[in-house]
Amino acid sequence: MNIGKKVFPILSLIVPQIMPAQAVPEVDFTPANLVSGKLANGMHYYIMHNEEPKNRASFYFAQNVGSILEEDHQQGLAHFLEHMAFNGTQNFRDKGMLEYLEKNGIKFGAEINAFTSFDETVYNINQVPVTNKQLMDSVLLVLHDWSGHLSLTDTEIDNERGVIREEWRSRNTAGFRASSKIWLDGLLVNSKYSERMPIGKMDIVNNFKYDELRDYYHRWYRPDQQAVIIVGDIDTGEMENKVKELFSSIPLKPGLPERPEFGLKINKDLIYINSSDRELGDPSVQYYIKRNTPDVSGTERIELETTRSFTQYIVNNRFSELKLNKESPVLNMYLSTQEFVRPLTVMNYVIQPKKDSLLPALQYAMTAYRRFGRFGATPSEIDRARASLRSSLESSLKNRNKRNNDSYAKELYTAFFRGEPVADYAWELNYKLKFLDKITNEDILGFLGAFHGSEGHVIGITGTDQYEYPDKGEIISFLEQAEKEQLHPFEDTVTDETLVDETIKEGNIVSSKDLEGINAKLYTLSNGLQLALFPTDFDKEKIYMQAFSPGGQSLLDEEELPHVFISSYLASQSGLGDTDYITLKKMLAGKQTSVNVSIDGFWETVKGFSVQQDLETLFKRIYLTFTRPRFDRSAFERIKLSMTSNLNSKNNDVSSAFKDSLTMAANGYSTRQILFDQQLIDNVSLEGAASVFASRITNAGDFIFVFVGDFDEKKLLELARKYLGSLPSGEKEQYVDHHMFPQKPxxxxxxxxxxxxxxxxxxxxxxxxxxxxxxxxxxxxxxxxxxxxxxxxxxxxxxxxxxxxxxxxxxxxxxxxxxxxxxxxxxxxxxxxxxxxxxxxxxxxxxxxxxxxxxxxxxxxxxxxxxxxxxxxxxxxxxxxxxxxxxxxxxxxxxxxxxxxxxxxxxxxxxxxxxxxxxxxxxxxxxxxxx
The missing domain is CATH 3.30.830.10 (Metalloenzyme, LuxS/M16 peptidase-like)
Structure with missing residues (x-):
């Protein structure tokens, strides 16, 4: 049967393929700070001037080579070569490359790394000081050696076999095993990709002959499949000359095969995969819809990506609201879209059911998807999405000079692999802003409809093998019944509420002093609260805040400690004052602010962020967090259900008892050390969580607030006097030492x-x-x-x-x-x-x-x-x-x-x-x- 047509009859008629909203003539949008070209041997190069960070450069070496090029007896060799690039080259014997770079402060792992995927391999050396010309030249020499001059000695190959065995061992977790089964048997089925996981097969890794690796290397590691990418605070003309001089001498050997591209057929019938594992927790459902990756570039790709972001924002915000309904059988559900391998793009609906509600959760989610397919988004949802994405794009545009080297480098090697031009960053942001205003409900329906056609459906279920799962026939039958459910338009509730509508009696600044060692000041308000201000121009219009107070969990009685586990999170999921969580999210759409509270062993902490235009909104949120935190009963019950699900996952994790034992030992087996277990879940209460939060947060008198960023100090102090100076205060507190140290010796x-x-x-x-x-x-x-x-x-x-x-x-x-x-x-x-x-x-x-x-x-x-x-x-x-x-x-x-x-x-x-x-x-x- 063709399940796609039965489940999505409306969506399958909308758009037959993924297309942008409109065709726009191509224009020249090449970045002025980019120099690029192609050498006679086929090697590409991209060299870009960028000053974030200053006096630093990042070097990337992109190889259009991945595990997909391996033959059956070579599985794992592409990934093996990635490792060998750090184990001896023509100009750096054995570990000489890493030793040299680390002597110059460049760390392996953090700043020297690589990855191998199905289609490509990328190496990077980041944060190279440009003032050290010898070091810069040496890094270029490393890239030169990576192109075709790896040593590949017998000894180093044998040494690396053990490292890769342990990499396989460390990554072969229950989650990876379950996901891999869905990827290989569902998403990549009936293609060469399904037989080419980059890690390879350990029997091949352990036993391949030395010359097999060398032959694979010389066959595919060659200049016509490679790109040099350098981004940083450099003279692009000077660097281009060095690249041409060094890399042009690398020969392209004759008689080598063309690099093939591999396709992937989309399955016509539903593929259902039960990927349970004894080491997993409660079930979850992943509903994939597969499509061949669209052949778009330039402005078409920009429009497509903008429409995707717009659509996903609306869908996921509605899903967030739907999952909070008391009748909802889901704990969580969300949508994502990604290019999985070159020929395959997937849309993925992830559904986490409540206990014993797998099929009802699937039905609930399917109804939500089908409703989108028939009615699309409401005008108010579109308005909020537009406001939110516009705010984000405008902030990026203002901070375009703060985009870092590695972000640009990723864009450049992606363009190399796709064979596409690179857009100027500011031009692209402006284009997106203009295009954003043109997106309509029809575009949203078109984007979703491109995926919800009649083919390419894959349902994967993961979870413990102790659960009784439906078979494929039951899933199909259930989906057919769900498709008959009558649909009604989604009703979006809107509000014109204000965050703070009460009269606030502001406080005063009673003293100020300079902070030694830095151009910052510390102010004391009339309620005892202190305020440290350090204005900077590092990030345009961005303001960061952290507030802290001594005490934390150390001042709580033992019977109060379990409530700390949920108190801050419960408050964040309940809303503020008279405003519930969903309404608050809608009120804050288009505003860039955040407030997060935590209560750890010895401190209570409030972290915040805003941009200049939303600074008063940040202060209002802080004010309500201290004066009118909200604790919602339905949010509490939902969190307890999630805790139970998380506990089931923890109990099936082979390392959970070990981790708990280490935690107890490190804290001297103190009765104050709380573990996440059933007893904790049984002991937490809504009233207890609210009481703990109030005892630790509502006394603002011993808090110190630190603000760092691009702000007007006079304006910030006015807001602080009003919203912070009016906060209630009490006695100063200090943390208590409960002597929670390990036992000797x-x-x-x-x-x-x-x-x-x-x-x-x-x-x-x-x-x-x-x-x-x-x-x-x-x-x-x-x-x-x-x-x-x-x-x-x-x-x-x-x-x-x-x-x-x-x-x-x-x-x-x-x-x-x-x-x-x-x-x-x-x-x-x-x-x-x-x-x-x-x-x-x-x-x-x-x-x-x-x-x-x-x-x-x-x-x-x-x-x-x-x-x-x-x-x-x-x-x-x-x-x-x-x-x-x-x-x-x-x-x-x-x-x-x-x-x-x-x-x-x-x-x-x-x-x-x-x-x-x-x-x-x-x-x-x-x-x-x-x-």
Whole structure:
């Protein structure tokens, strides 16, 4: 049967293919700051001048090569080559490339990385200081070597087999297994793509012959399939000359095959896939509609993408409203559209049912989709979408000079892969703004109708295998019945309410003082609330806020603690004052503001954001958050249902008991440590959540508000006097130390769990007390980075024991000066003992000797980060907040760099020795049941 025609009879008649709203003549919209071309050997290059960030450049190397080009016996080689690009080239032996780059402060993982997909491979080296000409030339040489000069030695190939095995192991989770089944058997079925997952097959990865990899490399890694992309604070003409000189010499060997493109046939009948797994939680439904990717470019693509964003905004906002109905059988539902692989674009409806409501949830969602197909959007929905998207586009246009190098680079390599021109960013934003006003309900119907034709339907259901799922026949029968349901137009409720309609008695500024080390001021209002202002011009018209007060969970009684788990989220989902959640969302459409509350161990925090024109709206939202937070009964019941569903997922997660055990051990098995379990769900109440929120948030007197951004200080102070100075205040509070530290000297947690993919998790932490100083904080952070480098070298590279090792250390002031050093990784169960021994060996060694080159790399990266953060609002918001919270001076650029320069091997050894001697150790190992 043809389920597409039966379920969507209206939509299938609207538009036969994906088309833009109207045809517009092409114009020359090439960016003036872009130089591009094609060398005689076929290699493309894109070189763009951009000053975000200043004095930095990003280098990308795009290969029009992915796993789709592999033959059956080569599955995994494209991805393997990606790894080998970092393991020796013509000009950088073995790990020489990474060693050189990291000595110059460019970190592997964060700033040096790559990815391989079905169709393409992309490498990147980011945040390269342009003032270092030798480094810039060396990075160009790296890209040159990536083109066709990888070493591919026998030894390095064998070493990397283990790394890739562990990458496969770490990613072969229940969620990935379930999704992969839907992708391969549903979305990519009957195409070569269904047999070419980029990670490949481990039996091939483990056993391919060396020359098979080399042959694949020389067959496909060649200049006519490659592009050099450089974006940054550079002279484009000078860089173009260097690219031409260096890359033109790379020969294009004769007799190589053309790069084929692969199609994908759209299925005519419904494909139904039950992708359950014992390690998953409650069921969810993914309804895909497949279409061949439309052949559009230029203004047609811009119009299509704008129509897509417009449509998805309206659909998802209506879905958000529908899911909140008391009769709704869904916890969540939303729509997304994406190009899945080159020849395939999919629209995906995700439906998360309430308990035992899978088929009713599917029916509820289908009714909503069909209603859209028949009636489209209401005028008020279209108005809100237009206002919201316009506000976003206008903000992007004002901040067009703040678009970063990597965002441009992604656009450039995407254009290379598509063979399309690149549009000037400001021109494109202006075009979208003009086109936005032309979008009509017919365009929305057309966009949806292009997908909801008669073919390409795939339903995938994921969830625990303990659930009794319907079969394909039941799904089809149910959909046929659902299609007969009578449809009625959606009624959109609109309001002319105002956020704050009460008379407010404003406060006064009683004192002010300069903040040392920075051009900022601290004001005190008449209710005791303090206000730190640091005006900047980093982001046009954007304003960031963070407020904090001491106390947090430490001031709550034990029986109150479970309510913290939901209090802030419940308030955010309930609305404000007399205005419910949905009405509030509609009132705020087109305004760029946000307010988020959190209550952690020792602080209550309020974070906010706005643009200049919406600043008073932000203050109104803050005012109501303190004076009239709302706690809605229906929102509470919905959240409890979601919690139950999340708990089911947690209980089926093989690592959940292990993680809970580590949490309890790290906090000394204190009865104040709350875990997410059934007891917590049973104990939370609406009244308790409201009471906890009120006790921690409504006393504004001991809050300090920090504002950073592009604001008029006089105007902001006027708003602060009115909306903050009028807030109620009480006695000043201080957090309490409940002595939640690990037991001495060590707590060992070794657990075994039945698991689908045998994999071990190793976790080691050292926690102890240490007086805080800025110098010690820098040294302890450096210790974490030094250990991470050693563990990556030994555990990943030498042993092939793990795909990656997480390691880090920090020094904190609250509740007393204390440090925490953590190391964790996943690995082959057979290697646990050996790798765990390495963890302790390197920690012991660091108290006796420090590799000076490694320390120089860490310090170089620290200084590089300090310089790169100087014009970031988020950086200064964190620094000012941390200073005021912890009573420590604000360090400027020069002082921060001086602190880094003062880090010495002797200091590192001394601090590492104290950590080793005094740290309370929590050691955790999770193993497979049968190991």
């Amino acid at each position: 060590m707590t060992r947690i070794h657990l075994k769990k039945e698991m689908e993919t045998p994999q071990s998790t190793v976790y080691v932490s050292l926690i102890g007390k240490m007086p805080y100083s800025r110098e010690k904080a820098m040294e302890i952070y450096s210790i974490g980075q030094l250990l991470k480098k050693k563990y990556m070298d030994r555990i990943r590279e030498e042993e092939g024991g793990s795909y990656g090792v997480s390691a880090g250390a920090s020094l904190r002031t609250v509740p007393v000066g204390n440090y925490k050093l953590t190391v964790s990784f996943k690995c082959n169960p057979d290697k646990v003992d050996k790798l765990l021994a390495i963890v302790y060996e390197e920690l012991d060694r660091l108290s006796e000797e420090v590799d000076k080159e490694d320390l120089a790399e860490v310090k170089s990266n620290l200084k590089k980060n300090i310089l790169e953060n100087q014009d970031k609002n988020s950086y200064w918001l964190r620094k000012i907040t941390s200073s005021l919270q912890n009573g420590i001076p604000i360090t400027g650029k020069e002082e921060s760099i001086a602190l880094v320069n003062d880090i010495s091997p002797e200091h590192i050894m001394t601090v590492a020795g104290k950590i080793k001697e005094n740290g309370n150790i929590v050691e955790g190992v999770l193993q497979p049941e049968d190991h």
